[in-house]
């Protein structure tokens with residue numbers, strides 16, 4: 041009789057494993073369709089260098105709502121419909137909530153300490169818990185309504201004095217609200233050194249996370265070159281920008297601690313957490329960086345949304361006149377509107393929705409990295425793929441929004457309103473924008489008050 045050895049068992053098991061991998065249902069599934077690409081380099085030559093969301097929407101007309109794009113070592117999955125984004129990013133959020141690792145921006149400069157680039161895990165959950173406590177619900181935000189209304193009045197005064205500096209005034213207002221909430225920090229009326237510091241770091245973030253901006257992202261081994269080595273100029277940029285980022289997070293955080301010691305701290309996100317949490321090094325890190333995530337995530341986005349409003353009003357005077365009339369009737373001329381007036385101003389509210397839909401300010405959101413193989417709609421979504429919800433395509437889907445390229449607030453009114461874009465412009469699932477309720481309040485206040493100025 042033949043005796044079976046451990047080696048025989050091992051070889052048999054290996055054979056079964058290989059056959060299983062080869063024939064398993066997952067491996068037989070194919071990736072979602074998409075442009076064909078070339079051997080080795082995949083779709084590198086098909087990739088647009090700007091306005092990617094428009095190209096992805098066009099590809100959607102040819103290939104369907106779920107597209108795959110293959111780059112060397114990286115699958116991209118593009119979702120052109122809200123239905124698929126909800127089914128995958130929300131309903132299967134346990135495997136669709138990670139973020140990619142960015143070498144230059146994330147690891148070398150250090151932006152992976154902020155929430156937007158934090159990998160899915162315990163630290164992510166703690167940041168989100170902290171942020172939900174301060175701005176995750178309408179009732180939590182109620183205590184900030186006075187702050188938002190006061191800063192809006194200051195904004196209108198600045199705008200009346202120097203309307204040509206509208207962009208600067210919007211920046212200052214968004215910064216003032218977020219810095220007061222995060223640190224109890226009151227910005228200076230003229231140039232504020234801290235606002236300038238954060239703006240500098242956030243601009244550097246935009247550059248450092250632009251795909252293809254730094255060769256080290258493509259050839260990771262370059263990170264070990266010393267800064268004096270020819271071609272290693274990125275190392276000098278990295279150390280300067282790392283310092284800017286460190287100051288952005290450290291300076292206001294240390295200021296709050298100093299004011300707390302003096303008994304002079306205004307209540308803020310940071311001071312409340314420092315008081316209520318049992319502090320360890322890890323907790324302090326998480327408090328400091330979740331506070332820094334508020335400004336770095338909220339400043340540019342809110343500014344773009346309010347700036348878009350001004351553009352929309354310039355291009356669509358008929359909508360502006362209608363909104364003005366509604367405010368004149370409901371609020372009158374002797375006071376500014378407040379957030380409490382919102383429910384009585386349906387046309388203004390619809391106008392706000394239309395600004396967010398017409399020009400979504402994050403047209404591709406942020407990438408969700410898949411942490412396990414998945415089968416969706418019969419397609420294989422391999423572990424490690426980056427999934428992008430094409431928010432622009434969702435907002436301009438002609439099956440959902442009639443004549444989507446027209447600016448038309450009336451589409452949200454009447455007996456058969458079209459869907460509220462706030463359901464998708466803030467992203468999806470566990471990664472949904474933690475500032476969505478806050479931005480809705482800030483945006484509403486600064487835009488409807490503008491009609492009174």
Ligand code: HEM
Pocket residue numbers: 155156157158218333334335337338339341342345401402405406407408465466467468469470471472473474475476478479483
């Ligand atoms: C109109 C204003 C805003 C829009 C349209 C917007 C949109 C978005 C979108 C699309 C995402 C990606 C979500 C995803 O991955 O699915 C995001 C993430 C984020 N937003 Fe916003 N946002 C706005 C304002 C704000 C504000 C005011 C704050 C903070 C005070 C903020 C903080 C963040 C942070 C920290 C993240 C990363 C979340 C994570 O990775 O878990 N945003 N936002």
